[in-house]
Amino acid sequence: MKSPRLTLLLLAAGLGTAAWAENATLTRASDLKAKPFTDAATVTRLQEQSQVTIISNDGGWTRIRTSSGQTGWVRLLYVRPNRQDDTVVGIGKSLGTLGNVVRTGSTGNTVTTGAKGISKDDLAHAAPNFQEVKRMDQYKVSTGEAERFARNNRLKAQEISYLDSTDGQRN
């Protein structure tokens, strides 16, 4: 088990930091669109399992670059980021190795640095804090305030059905 100090050092160096994995795989054949609209021009047709690079997201669309360098938009639901250690080479490899140092060998739990957190260990040792539960009351928002918040932010309620017949039906 590595010392917390080593962990802190690694973290301070920015190693093991979660970063956006830019490499991704298409889970179904998709039209690459010039703009994030269904009726936008199609740049090209991409095969299922195409390897792409994520540039950004906009609503239900993801802007990508193909392996041949074309850019455009595909539906977000069919873009799956690759795990970083699956795709990153060179420095990525060493990053992955260092990343493992942050975990203890026996339990796989993250080494803690003394800060409170919510890991399995934290839950096992936590003493219930009822004062803090009571404190939540003071932040409670009334129906009127919630509606005012929605109006101020142009949020309009929509009528939309649940997606499955079992949804919303509690026994």
Next chain:
Amino acid sequence: MKQSRRFRPLAASLALIATFGLSGCKNLDVNSALQQGGNLARSFNHTVGPQEERRMGEESAALLLGAAPLVKSPGVQRYVNQVGQWIALQTGRSDIQWHFGVLDTSNVNAFAAPAGYVFVTRGQLQRLQDESELAGIIAHEISHVLMGHYVQTMLKKDRVAALGNLANTVAQSQGKEELGALVNLTRGIYSAGLDKEDEYQADRMGVVLAARAGYDPFGLPRVLQMYAANAGQAGFDLLFSTHPSADDRLDKLASAMADKFDALESKSIKNTTAFSRQIASLGPTPKPR
């Protein structure tokens, strides 16, 4: 499991009495009752009524807050309650007293507890791009409460007989703050997570509830995409060990959503200035601890 160490003598004896006292009929009725969709407590002639559920919720919330207290920012807490309460208004359940809270930990996660408690961690908030992503997470947790997933899971657990007794104990225990056996049951559930199907259901319902509230319905899928990109990273440990993989969740959502929400995109809200202001007040995205 380290739970046994934390057992209070009273709770331990209660659990023992309950386990031995009811062990004879444990296998007999429990499974069939659950299969029939019935509530276990009812099958033992115990009802988990609103009062018991509220007690379960308070104990669960107290445990989570014992692990990580509230972020000391009234502005952030109030803001998350505004978003949460507005989404809760779309559920048709005006009988639930909703409480939303931001837990002060850099770990990325969100939790629900019976009777209307919903928590998001600071680390989760700091990794969000816009309010529709927050709405998706809150709506997912609200769905766990609506469907009684935590209550049902408590009833399904091995110490089911103990809880059958606890329903009574809870009812008779007003004034006492802590019920050791219930708290320990809760520890186990937050460490092990809910049933996979409960998570998929909360994803489906969460997307719908966020959309009903006027938010971009793709907020939750974008969060799941972010999870997928961070698989195996520190700070996400408990989240990943207690949920189906982000890839599986996205696959399920993709087939459930299909193109049903595409038309909503142009008239839905992605972000507000309140989100940007409150998230900025939390500081930069934390390094995993």
